[in-house]
Amino acid sequence: MIIASESPSVLRRPVAHTAIVATIIFVVAHVVLLLGITTPDKLYFDEVHYVPAARQMLLPVVEGPILNPMHPPLAKEIIALSIKAFGDVPLGWRYPAALFGALALVAVYLGALALFASQERAIAAVLLGFFNQMLFVQSRIAMLDIFALAFCLFAIAAFIHGFRQKRPQSAFALTGLAAGLAIACKWSGLFVLATCIAIVAVISLMQGWRTRFADANAEDWYRPDLWPDFRLSHFVVCFVLIPSAVYLASFVPLYGFSFADLIEAQRRIFADNTTTAIAGHTYMSAWPSWPFLMRPVWYLFEKAGDDRFAAVVFLGNPLILWPALIALIVALRDWIVTRSRDAFLVLAFYLGPYLAWALLPRTLGFIYYYLPAATTASFVLVYALTRKGAPRWLLWAFVAAGCAGFIAMLPITIAAIGTSMATFNRLMLFQSWI
Template structure:
């Protein structure tokens, strides 16, 4: 009951905060020029050729299309699904926090830090696909972590498979967290087959010889292969019906577009090693309103949260190596997995918003580091307040409806490469 009430309050607060001024600007900005026309095309009585934006799966665009149908073909219709799923992502972080820390306070703190990291807020207020993939993936991670601690994880792992299938149905990057789960389960099963044991075994170890005694290989295949693949492919049925040839051809096009290296450069492109350090942001919008006022939206990340998060990740790594803690292990897995996966792709064009999933799960590392035994309880909440202060300071360049002066803009742009 308490969990449901808290989740509901977090959803309402996040939804209200992100909805304010979302219709500004009243024109397309940044990648809305790709996704909104593709969503409009889905509302046509008959799908015409060529299909717009064939390089991504359809679910996210279908959600935008449903919103346009419900709220009209305008800024609210384009952007409301992002608000909805951004609010759900905050709730999902809270549920992940409960599964990781088994306490309300740290879970709430994690959800607030994820909201205040600026990336989630900005990405929820633009008609792009990343926030949909993130929300579904976070719910799947929550189910996986909850199931990890149970003797019979079957149902929870199947629910995780559904979430990952829906995430991939929005954007293929949703597969990264699924791959993390597959690797974790495979490694644990391999160690069990080798009869691995720790000499000084502890209840909080990430690996135990007796973990999931009734979870067989076919359960693994169903939960982490059959279920996500079936859910993913089902997202194509509204477009292609039951035509296997058309659905397979759609996968070929997505694969080709997402693995090509023949992509031109972009003003705001950046490489994956730079993302945690917030070296190169993406300016989604920069409009001059009058002589001294601008309307701006930048995806940068809150330095007061995401820079200290790197220290917190290092603390998690130290604790996992030294004490084999399960919570530290899972935090590291879902931070590094969705982030370092980009290093393996042949794609040369990258943007800092690809760091969004890792930036969001970094809030767990911060909570972990700030709730250690040596830390007084008030330190965590003091840090949440600091994170909020950084978030509030960045609002003039996070929400276009606020507007700001060139002097404020200059103060916020600490480094030349942020411009």
Template sequence: MPAFLSRPLPVAILLAFAAQALFSYGLGTPAILVFDEIHYVPAARAILALSHPVNTEHPLLGKTLIAAGMALFGDNPVGWRALSTVAGTATVLGVYAILLRLFASVRTAAFGALFALFNFTIFVHARIAMLDGFMAAFVVLAVAAMLQATRSRPRLWWTVSSTLLGLAVGVKWAAAPYVAYAGAAFLLLKWRRPDLWPGLSIVGGLAILGVVSIATYFLTFAPAFFYAARPLTLATLIPFQLEMYQLQTQVLSPHTYQSQWWSWPLLLRPIWYLYEPVDGAQRGILLVGNPAVMWGGLIAVAACAWAFLRDRDWKLGGAAALWIGSYGVWAIIPKSLGFFYYYYLPSIFLSIALAAAAHRYMRGKLESWDESFLALAAGLFLYFYPILSADALPNPGAFRRWTWFETWV
């Protein structure tokens, strides 16, 4: 292996280039609005024009980022999705940074980033103008900054982490539990390991987290103060939060692709974001996870949790906790309907658990198994690529090649 591949920065640059190229290739296809783009692109147009509030169910930041892409590249498919590709690349690099900080191993970090890259979900959400990709990028980068703060310039990096969490909530409220998780993790680890976050007290750290994340969240509403019609004011900013809550907790009509939270890890009901003739061919986009990563990741979570329970390995325990916390919250969030894309963030953390478990257990005779498993994940990515990327399909019945179970139809 070339020597430069053992250094963190060159590997990060290669990962960034590969991810961005992969996400950007063919970004203009399909040339129509796909799935929930029908909600968010019109909202982005309204923000770009500073005309009036649209899609008030969610905060503004994700739609503002879509609008920024449209300002840069035009009101066209590339403009709608351009910054989603950047969010996808940032997410892959965030996974790399988390693992590098936890295990100080370029190999382990690179493997985790590649598992994330090949896990379908980041790829699909990096090529669509939806909110979840932005939210996930901010959360993953916040975790990386939080870990960096444990040793290096703690006050600065903790503030960066708090800002990123505020931005994540400014995309979707589904990120709010991660602010609480960050506070709980900081309190627990600082209490057990006072050497972490040197110079930052428990009270000071929690104060920074609360003040910075909340202030950042409210700042994301700035464009709405300049709407031509029904602009926000300081007096209506707080009541608007109640309006969003009422919209998010309303009882919705049944949906073809609705699913229960317990079914998501099993891949029982993925979502067809697109399946129709468009741009001169039959095309499809299936949001489903890479079976190797999604199912193998569950075993990895269990292995990481076992290492924590048996040996008090806090690093592997943290890898397991990322998935458990991000998934478990959906059992209590008040939603009348559930969808597989809610599992997007937990699916990313499965890649961290896989790399962490491989770092711990795949030694001796098992040393090359992680390479074989990565090859399997990459092979499945290539196999599913046509219905992840909206590639041209031979006929309307072609979907059956990739629908392993009847519930995938």
């Protein structure tokens, strides 16, 4: 086997080595994400909702209604701390997004390393996650999604690590901790926690039925001897009590210990996330269209000079995210035919955060809701590109192609670079992208 054949002993690499690589990823990503981040020098797109809410949190006494009550407070609290540290200026608004974007890439690295037991494949996953364009754009705007994404990816990394262990209690407790933090930023963090719960529940149910594969092997996604000491009490602590405690703690700085206010806050969030009575939006799109990149969201498009426009589009890199759909089919085939554990995990953490949107009655949707699935698509791609029989150069050729697509999109990704109308027209391949 090619890259995929690297020995499981990689999992036992010195912690120091992993920490060094993770630190390098963080520092490089952090620096790159900060370049030009203060352009534009005014609030744009949904910053007009979240930055005022963060400002309100800094007031000695909050007068009037709580701003932006339709989302949990943690991400806005982090933005508020940044404003306090750097001032009420563009860097203060957006620095936390760059910080958590870099942390998200570290989480991709840790998740891929736990999944593939290969430094090479883990680095490739990080690059694909960066070049997919979505993470980059969301790491440079004061919105909530990048915070939830980073915590979700750490939850996924911890779960994948625990999945391979005989005693997963510690890793699954970290999963619950990270998932609780994600939910405290945005309720969509529930989707990753629900995916983890579903995996554990299905495996426990099959074990209860004493299910066995006739030709069982060590790489099966299900084994009857998996987690022999993981009990119901462990499940409740890891996946219910820990995330609940972390989530509820995030409301204390805003509401104190008022039980009535806490309940009302949950009611308001629930009502907003389940309502169908929301007006349409120019850039709204339905969840089945997101993987096909049919309708982007233009965060910014304004004249900056003679034939120069400052532009930021949340679209996604077609050279990465369209081929990911083929990779999904490959992984699905391997899970069904060979019962591949890696195929099962990459499918679960792509489809779980994505298909959960189909269950919500809310009619208003945007392609940036696809961000978690688009990021974990890097796992799916690395899996498909490094299967047995694939040439070793294929993975890096694909990464290079993704990089080329990312560079081509920079004029409509970084407002500080800007675009001409000719470049804009050249990049808009479809009328629905405008």
